[in-house]
Amino acid sequence: MSPQWIYTFVYLAWLVGASCFVLGLHRMNSPATGRSGNQLSAAGMAIAVGATLVWLVTREGGLSGIALAIIVVGFAIGGGAGLYAARTVKMTAMPQLVSLFNAVGGGAAALVAIDDFIRLSNGAPVDTTIFVVLGALIGSVTFSGSLIAGGKLQGLIAGKPIFIPGGRIITVALAVIAVLGTIALIAGAAGAVTLSSETALVLLGLVVLSGLIFGITMVLPIGGADMPVVISLLNSFTGTAAAMAGFVLGNPVLIISGALVGASGAILTKLMADAMNRSVLNIMIGGFGGSDDAAGAVAGAAGSVREVGVDDAAIQLAYAQSVIIVPGYGLAVAQAQHAVRELAELLEARGVDVKYAIHPVAGRMPGHMNVLLAEANVPYPQLKEMDDINPEFDRCDVALVIGANDVTNPAARRPGSPVSGMPILDVDHAKSIIVIKRSMGRGYAGIDNELYADPKTGMLFADAKDGLAALTAAVKAL
Amino acid sequence: MSDQLLSSLAIFTLAILVGFEVISKVPATLHTPLMSGANSIHGIVLVGAMIIAAEADNPVSYVLAFVAMVFGAMNVVGGYVVTDRMLQMFRKKPTAAKAGTEGASDAPGA
Numbered sequence: 001m002s003p004q005w006i007y008t009f010v011y012l013a014w015l016v017g018a019s020c021f022v023l024g025l026h027r028m029n030s031p032a033t034g035r036s037g038n039q040l041s042a043a044g045m046a047i048a049v050g051a052t053l054v055w056l057v058t059r060e061g062g063l064s065g066i067a068l069a070i071i072v073v074g075f076a077i078g079g080g081a082g083l084y085a086a087r088t089v090k091m092t093a094m095p096q097l098v099s100l101f102n103a104v105g106g107g108a109a110a111l112v113a114i115d116d117f118i119r120l121s122n123g124a125p126v127d128t129t130i131f132v133v134l135g136a137l138i139g140s141v142t143f144s145g146s147l148i149a150g151g152k153l154q155g156l157i158a159g160k161p162i163f164i165p166g167g168r169i170i171t172v173a174l175a176v177i178a179v180l181g182t183i184a185l186i187a188g189a190a191g192a193v194t195l196s197s198e199t200a201l202v203l204l205g206l207v208v209l210s211g212l213i214f215g216i217t218m219v220l221p222i223g224g225a226d227m228p229v230v231i232s233l234l235n236s237f238t239g240t241a242a243a244m245a246g247f248v249l250g251n252p253v254l255i256i257s258g259a260l261v262g263a264s265g266a267i268l269t270k271l272m273a274d275a276m277n278r279s280v281l282n283i284m285i286g287g288f289g290g291s292d293d294a295a296g297a298v299a300g301a302a303g304s305v306r307e308v309g310v311d312d313a314a315i316q317l318a319y320a321q322s323v324i325i326v327p328g329y330g331l332a333v334a335q336a337q338h339a340v341r342e343l344a345e346l347l348e349a350r351g352v353d354v355k356y357a358i359h360p361v362a363g364r365m366p367g368h369m370n371v372l373l374a375e376a377n378v379p380y381p382q383l384k385e386m387d388d389i390n391p392e393f394d395r396c397d398v399a400l401v402i403g404a405n406d407v408t409n410p411a412a413r414r415p416g417s418p419v420s421g422m423p424i425l426d427v428d429h430a431k432s433i434i435v436i437k438r439s440m441g442r443g444y445a446g447i448d449n450e451l452y453a454d455p456k457t458g459m460l461f462a463d464a465k466d467g468l469a470a471l472t473a474a475v476k477a478l
Numbered sequence: 479m480s481d482q483l484l485s486s487l488a489i490f491t492l493a494i495l496v497g498f499e500v501i502s503k504v505p506a507t508l509h510t511p512l513m514s515g516a517n518s519i520h521g522i523v524l525v526g527a528m529i530i531a532a533e534a535d536n537p538v539s540y541v542l543a544f545v546a547m548v549f550g551a552m553n554v555v556g557g558y559v560v561t562d563r564m565l566q567m568f569r570k571k572p573t574a575a576k577a578g579t580e581g582a583s584d585a586p587g588a
Contacts, residue, residue: 014525018493021519025500028512028565035565038515042558045522049554052525056532063532070531070540074547075524081548082556086563094560098514101557105520108549112526115542119533127483235517242523243493247486249529255486256493257522263497264516268509367510374567 006058013051014253020044021257025264031380048253078104091375092335095368096153099231102238103146109241110139110208116248117204128248129189133182133207135244140211141218142237148219149227149234162220174214181207218284226283228361228368229272233280236265272361305440308458310467313434314474316458317343320397322353324389326425327373330403330437332363334464337376340402343472344378350475355382357389357399357425359407390426399430401451403437403464409449417447433457436467511564518557524550 021044027037053071057063063071082101089097113135120128151157164170181203188195188203195203222230239261246254273280317323325340344354356373363369370383384392393399401408408427412419427433433456440452440459451457460467501512527546534543 017522021522022496022500025497025512025515025519028508028515031508031565034508034511035562038511038518038558038561038565041515041519042562045518045554045558048522048525049528052528056528066540067532067534067543070534070544070547071528074527074531074544075551078548078551078553079555082552082554083559085552086556086559089560091563091567094514094564095510097556097560098517101521101553101560102517104549105517105523105553105557108527108546108553109520109523111542111546111549112523112530115530115534115539115546118538118542125480127480232513235513235520239516239520242520242526243490245523245526247483247490249526250482250486251525251529252486252489254522254526255490257519259490259493260497260500261516261520263494264501264512267498267501268513268516271509367508367512371510371564371567 003059007055010051010055011252013047014251017044017048017051018253018256018260020047021260025260090335091372092332092337093154094371095228095231096150099146099150099153099227099234102231102235103143103150106139106142106146106234106238106241108139109238109245110136110143110211112245113139113241113248114204114208116245118201124189126186126189129186131244131247133185133204135241135248136204136208137178137182137211138237138241138244140208141215142234142241143215144212145215145219146231146234146238148216149230152219152224153227157220161223164217164220167217167221171214171217174210174217177210178207178214181210222283229269229280229283232265232269232272233284234265236262236269239263239265305452305459306455306457308434308460310460310462310470310474313458313460314471314478316398316432316434317347317352317400317471318350318475318478320347320352322355322392322396323347323398323400324393324396324427324430325354325356326359326399326401326404326408326427327356327369328359328362328402328404328407330405331464332368332372332403334403336402336465336468337372337378339465339468339472341373341376341378343468343475344382346472346475355384355389355392357386357393357427358383359386359404359425360423362404362407386423386425393426393429396430397432399427399433401427401433401435401437402468405437405449406447408451409447410454411447411450419447427451428454428456431456434460436460436462436464436471438463511561514557514561514564518554518561521550521554521557524554526550 020040024037024041024044027033027040085097113132117132148157185200185203187193188200219230239258243255243258243262246258269280273283325344327340331337331340348354358369363372373383374380406419408425409419410428411417412422412424414420428451435452435457437459439461452459527543527550531543531547534540
């Protein structure tokens with residue numbers, strides 16, 4: 001077969017791979033087909049990568065020994081590390097692993113663009129230069145930004161918003177440097193200004209460096225609870241960077257997949273922000289809640305809460321007809337998903353009807369709570385989404401709130417509070433409410449939760465895991 | 479712009495629209511696996527890494543291509559495996575059955 005024909009088949013294989021990605025994502029619409037969707041997507045990836053290898057080996061000039069070694073050894077090392085990390089990571093640590101994978105993906109896109117730039121530096125056309133520089137810039141921002149986001153989730157970097165003195169100015173200055181560098185490079189390619197290839201390289205280095213620092217200063221001032229939105233946004237960036245690399249290499253599978261991920265990340269980012277009743281811009285500006293000002297400004301309401309003992313709470317739960325469990329961020333942090341499942345099973349064995357109310361943004365990422373509870377073997381049908389469970393709070397005897405705060409605050413129904421308009425779980429409609437919480441500390445929005453001052457509410461001050469273990473022991477003893 | 483770039487731009491635009499359509503239909507429950515799944519898809523940049531590796535002819539390019547290969551492969555392999563682990567947990571029957579038996583064995587102790 002002539003190389004031309006082989007390239008045609010390779011090109012078709014790339015299209016097959018890209019189609020697998022689209023169909024695979026589509027199958028992730030439902031839990032039933034989700035896994036096969038992911039496998040289809042993986043098969044598409046294998047086809048695309050395999051076809052590329054065939055093309056590189058059979059095309060004119062072939063593949064040098066060094067190139068083959070780079071491909072094989074590089075794949076073995078990277079793939080091995082990825083496999084090990086993905087197999088061994090605890091499910092609670094999964095968001096930061098996704099962030100890490102996103103970082104290396106962005107890094108790879110940036111490196112591909114940088115290498116292309118070096119090769120093309122003698123007389124690249126304007127349009128190619130645009131895509132190369134954009135790919136390098138976006139990839140760099142994603143790389144450093146995702147590493148910081150992952151570091152915040154892992155606790156390596158303080159989760160609270162970190163403000164660098166003059167941080168805003170630095171961020172703006174970096175953006176200006178990156179934009180000016182990009183313009184200069186494009187002007188150079190257009191012939192408007194004359195750049196030696198050394199100058200062009202220095203300029204690109206400047207653009208990449210400002211991108212890397214920009215990624216850091218962009219993510220540092222954003223609070224830990226916002227990291228999912230940030231990771232999703234960076235995920236979208238990486239897709240775009242991959243598409244830019246695709247433009248430079250004239251490769252359809254890179255363009256299609258990159259655009260697909262760019263679009264999906266953007267939609268997902270908006271959905272997450274919507275669920276928190278905030279705009280993406282608002283999140284990126286950062287520092288929402290959590291700051292000392294917000295915490296110190298509002299006091300009150302906290303005085304009138306009622307504390308409940310473990311034994312009282314256990315009796316309420318054990319003799320209830322129906323219990324709705326409301327798990328939140330605190331449960332995910334305390335890794336108490338197994339403890340809650342144990343308590344729920346104990347209650348069910350006593351004939352109590354147990355359901356879980358899952359707020360769309362419960363946990364650290366949308367859907368994260370479902371994954372955590374599924375890992376703890378909570379039967380999937382017991383997990384109810386907000387719209388399905390809200391009417392049931394009226395008929396429920398006890399609502400057990402574990403480490404959830406703002407998503408239960410009735411203040412969201414009235415205008416004039418930071419959480420106004422946010423969709424909430426109607427926990428206050430339950431006949432009685434038990435809240436397991438470490439302290440009266442405020443939630444992410446930095447305001448008091450009116451639910452805690454409700455006369456029906458009893459506060460059980462404990463770490464989610466310890467509190468649940470104590471409750472389980474108390475119910476067993478009844 | 480060259481014809482090739484223009485038709486690439488058309489592909490890019492259509493793929494973005496496809497991405498919006500496919501994603502907007504996914505329920506919130508599956509957003510985390512979806513994000514992870516999309517995350518593995520952009521690992522396709524591995525193909526780009528392979529191409530620059532094949533064209534590398536100097537030490538700088540060798541190093542760039544090698545690191546890009548390592549990064550890309552980590553993104554692809556790790557991404558798919560961790561997504562599979564998440565989605566595996568949504569399987570209804572075996573999970574429910576297992577939880578049921580565990581619940582039963584817990585009960586006598588109560």
